[in-house]
Amino acid sequence: MILVILDKAENHVKKASLEAISYAASLGEKSGQKVCGIIAEGVSNLGDLNKYGMSEVYEFKSPSYIDTQQWTEIISQAYHLLNPDYIILSNNSLGKSISGRLAVKLNLALISNVIGLKKNVEDVVIQKSVFSGKASAWYRLKNAKGILALMPNGYGLHEQKGSYTKILNLDINIPDSKIVLKDRVLIKGKTPLSEADIVVSAGRGMKDPSNWNLIEELADLVNATTACSRPVADSGWRPHHEHVGQTGIAIRPNVYIAIGISGAIQHLAGVNNSKKIFVINKDPEAPFFKAADYGVCGDLFEILPKLNEALRKAK
Ligand code: FAD
Numbered sequence: 001m002i003l004v005i006l007d008k009a010e011n012h013v014k015k016a017s018l019e020a021i022s023y024a025a026s027l028g029e030k031s032g033q034k035v036c037g038i039i040a041e042g043v044s045n046l047g048d049l050n051k052y053g054m055s056e057v058y059e060f061k062s063p064s065y066i067d068t069q070q071w072t073e074i075i076s077q078a079y080h081l082l083n084p085d086y087i088i089l090s091n092n093s094l095g096k097s098i099s100g101r102l103a104v105k106l107n108l109a110l111i112s113n114v115i116g117l118k119k120n121v122e123d124v125v126i127q128k129s130v131f132s133g134k135a136s137a138w139y140r141l142k143n144a145k146g147i148l149a150l151m152p153n154g155y156g157l158h159e160q161k162g163s164y165t166k167i168l169n170l171d172i173n174i175p176d177s178k179i180v181l182k183d184r185v186l187i188k189g190k191t192p193l194s195e196a197d198i199v200v201s202a203g204r205g206m207k208d209p210s211n212w213n214l215i216e217e218l219a220d221l222v223n224a225t226t227a228c229s230r231p232v233a234d235s236g237w238r239p240h241h242e243h244v245g246q247t248g249i250a251i252r253p254n255v256y257i258a259i260g261i262s263g264a265i266q267h268l269a270g271v272n273n274s275k276k277i278f279v280i281n282k283d284p285e286a287p288f289f290k291a292a293d294y295g296v297c298g299d300l301f302e303i304l305p306k307l308n309e310a311l312r313k314a315k
Contacts, residue, residue, distance in 0.1 A: 001033055001034055001036055001082060001083070001084040001085065002024045002027060002028050002031075002033050002034070002035050002036065002084060002085065002086045002088060003036050003037070003038060003078065003079070003082060003084035003086070003087050003088070004017065004020045004021050004024045004035060004036070004037040004038070004054070004087075004088045004089070005017070005020070005037075005038055005071075005075060005087065005088070005089035005094075005095075005098075006020075006021075006037045006038060006039035006043075006057070007089075007090065007092065007094050007095075008039060008040065008042075008043050009192075011042055011043055011044045011045075012043060012044065012045055013039070013043055013045065013046075013049065014090070014092075014194075014195075015157070015194060015195045016090035016092045016095075016150075016152045016153075016194060017037075017089075017090060018049075018052050018157055019090065019150060019152070019153070019154075019155055019156065019157055020088050020089055020090050020150050021035060021037065021049060021052040021053060021054050022052050022053065022155060022156070022157050022158040022159075022160075023088060023114070023117070023148070023150055023155045024053070024086070024088045025052060025053025025054075025158070025160050026117050026158070027086065027088070027117060027124065027148075028053065030117065030124060031085070031124055033085060033086075034055045034056070035053050035054050035055055036054070036055060036056040036057065036058065036082070036084070037049065037054055037056070037057045037058065038057070038058045038059075038060070038074075038075070038078050038170065039057060039058070039059055039060075040059070040060060040062035040066060041059045041060065041061055041062060043059075046059070046165060046167055047164075047165055047167070048165075049165045050164055050165040051159050051160070052157065052158070052159060052160060053160040054165045055165065055166065056165065056166045056167075056168055057165055057166070057167050057168070058078065058082070058168050058169070058170035059167060059168070059169055059170065060074065060078075060169070060170045060171070060172040060174075061172075062074075062174060063174070063177075065177070065181045065184075066174070066177075067177045067178070067179055067181075068094070068097040068098050068101070069101075069175075069177070069178065070174055070175060070177055071094065071097075071098050072098050072101040072102055072105060073174065073175055074172050074174060075087065075098065075102055076102065076105050076106060077172050077173065078170060078172065079102075079106055081170065082170075084145075085144055085145050085146075086145070086146060086147070086148060087102065087108070087146075087147045087148070088147075088148045088149075088150065089147070089148075089149055089150070090149070090150050090152050091112050091113055091114075091149035091150055091151055091152060092152050092194075095149050095150075096149075099112060099147055099149040102147055103147055106147075108145055108146050108147050109141050109142065109143065109145075109146040109147070110146065110147045110148075110149065111126055111128055111139050111141075111146065111147070111148050111149070112128070112149040112151075113128050113129045113130070113149070113150075113151040113154070114126055114127065114128055114129075114148045114149060114150045114151065114154070114155070115127050115128065115129045115136060115150070115151050115154035115155055116136070116154075116155065118138060123140065124140065124141070125138050125139070125140050126138070126139045126140070126141075126148060127139075129151050129154060132246045132265055132266055132268075132269035133246075133268065133269040133270075133272060134265065134269075151250060152194055152249070152250050153194065153250050153251055153252030153273055154250065154252075154273065156252065156273075190219075190225045190226070191225050192225070193225050193227055193241070193242070193244065193249050193251055194249055194250075194251060196224065196225035196251065196253050197224075197253055197254050197255070198222055198223060198224035198225070198253055198254065198255045198257075199224055199225050199226070199227050199244075199251060199253045199255070199256050199257065199271075199274070200215055200218050200219040200222065200224040200225075200226055200227070200257045200259070201226070201227035201228060201229070201244060201256065201257065201258050201259065201261060201271070202215045202226075202227075202228055202229075202232065202258075202259045202260055202261065203228065203229035203231070203232055203258070203259070203260045203261030203262065203267075204229065204231050204232060204260065204261075204262075205259065205260020205261065205262075205281065205282070205300060206232070206237075206259070206260050206300070208237075209236075209237035209238070211301075212237070212238070214300075214301075214304040214305065214308065215259065215304075217308050218257070218304065218307065218308055218311070221308060221311040221312060221315065222255075222257075222311065224255075224257070226238075226242055227242050227243075227244045227249075227251070228242045228243060228244070229243070229244075229245065229261050229262075229264075229267055230243050230245055230247060230248060230266070230267070233248070244267070244270045244271055245266050245267040245268075245269055245270035245271070246265075246266040246267075246269040246270055247266065248270055249270060250269070250270040250271075250273070251270060251271055251273075251274065252273040252274060252275075253274050253275070254274070254275045254276065255274070255275065255276050255278065256271050256274035256276070256277045256278070257278045257279075257280075258271070258277065258278070258279045258280070258281075258288055258292075259279075259280045259281075259300050259304070260280070260281065260300050261279075261281070261288060262281070262283075262286050262287060262288060263279070263281075263286055263287040263288025263289070263290070263291055264287065265287075268287075268288075268291055272291055276293045276294070277291055277292045277293050277294075278292065278293065278294045278295070278296075279291075279292040279294070279295040279296070280295075280296045280298070280300050280303055280304075281295070281296075281297065281300075282297065282298055282299050282300070283297075284297050
């Protein structure tokens with residue numbers, strides 16, 4: 001059995017976890033194992049998970065907030081009850097916090113930043129992203145069991161012609177949390193970056209945070225979520241949750257529009273899985289042009305007002 005740890009936001013399973021199911025389904029096809037999931041109760045669309053190849057979901061009763069130590073304990077108990085060969089989870093903020101703890105607690109091998117699975121070979125050979133996405137490496141587990149933490153937006157969603165997903169209960173004793181959640185502020189409005197179809201992103205070429213009205217207007221016109229480079233977030237020009245790249249969020253939108261961003265390798269590491277990349281930069285030597293599908297070489301302060309105006313008229 002393959003056990004996928006399902007992370008939820010409000011009452012739906014996160015895209016990162018759907019991606020983990022997709023990966024588990026490919027692995028299950030290869031190794032002849034069924035794909036099961038574990039999730040805290042309260043999700044409305046569990047029956048839809050069969051679309052990605054999920055056979056059974058184990059729900060457990062939980063408090064409204066589960067901290068990462070509690071998660072580690074929950075998955076350890078589930079591991080001993082269900083005895084899966086693989087545990088698969090997204091290497092998102094939850095995954096990063098618990099995968100190492102689980103590996104130690106359960107004495108299992110851990111491969112992080114997984115992005116693929118080798119085809120046309122009999123055994124399970126796992127592809128992992130290395131050197132900020134510049135290269136990939138292939139790994140084989142020495143023992144039959146292990147934990148695979150998927151790089152968010154690294155494998156993608158793959159729908160399967162699945163059948164019905166069975167929903168079962170799992171009896172877990174959740175220890176009391178050692179911390180108290182005092183407040184939780186949800187950022188409302190736009191689609192979260194990791195799930196966005198179109199992203200408009202800007203960098204230090206914007207010169208000043210007061211110029212971001214140009215970016216927000218463009219994002220509104222094309223129905224996009226906004227993002228930024230790291231120095232922009234580090235300088236406090238934009239909030240940290242907009243920072244994309246190696247040390248920020250990794251994204252895989254259909255369209256990524258990069259404005260006044262140089263295209264350093266650490267930035268590209270988080271965005272180079274985008275289906276189409278558009279770049280606006282005044283420097284013809286900017287590295288981003290090498291990764292771009294379309295590029296405009298010119299001054300963003302001349303181009304953006306005209307672009308926004310044309311889009312407004314077209315609407
Ligand atoms: P700059 O490098 O200053 O580039 C600004 C660009 O704007 C230039 O290409 C310039 O030609 C262009 N420009 C200027 N004016 C105009 C104009 N008027 N019109 C059009 N174009 C203009 N960076 C990330 O983004 N994400 C990460 O996750 C990340 N992680 C990192 C991790 C490590 C360990 C390290 C060492 C660095 C990391 N960085 C990351 C930083 C990265 O190396 C770059 O420094 C950063 O991405 C540069 O940001 P920028 O492109 O906004 O700024």
